[in-house]
Amino acid sequence: MKFIQTDLKDAYLVELDLRGDERGFFARTMCREEFATIGIESSFVQQNTSYSAHRGTLRGLHFQKTPHGESKLIRCISGAIVDVIVDIRQDSPTYMQHQMFELTSRxxxxLFVPKGFAHSFMTLExxxxxxxxxxxxxxxxxxxxLRYNDEELGIEWPLPVSVISEKDASWPLVRERTHQLY
Known part of the structure; x- marks a missing residue:
């Protein structure tokens, strides 16, 4: 695997090392030892799958409050998404900055997202x-x-939102919060 540092502290794109022959290819998608060499937490306890039927579906921006923070390793296995992460660690040099990544089955x-980040994605197909x-x-x-359209975050989504849950559409704005995010 190749680890590509993003603009946000501690977040990485992970490029698979495909080993191919006439059958197709093989690749590891997670290896504790390889992750540990660059200090990435890899003690995963759960795997989730999300299916979205419609282009423009938006999920998030989600996070778990401390002490229940979670790191994530995200992969699009069918179709294409734009994944957005926001650093909400108050002591981080990239606090409240976001970055967008296109993850596709192709x-x-x-994307490795460390604890202390809000995470969201929009389907492109x-x-x-x-x-x-x-x-x-x-x-x-x-x-x-976090609210996906909070002006303070300045996220420019590539498509209009076609489907979003009521909960995701109504998270409080950053300026309305009375407590530290993470």
């Missing part, structure tokens, strides 16, 4: 499936999020 890129590993079990009482 480019096979993965119909019939998209995303799979991701997480380092902590889902804790409903720790669930939180």
């Amino acid at each position: 480019n096979r890129l993965q 119909d019939n998209v499936e995303v799979s991701y590993l997480v380092s902590a079990p889902y804790t409903p009482s720790a669930e939180d999020g």
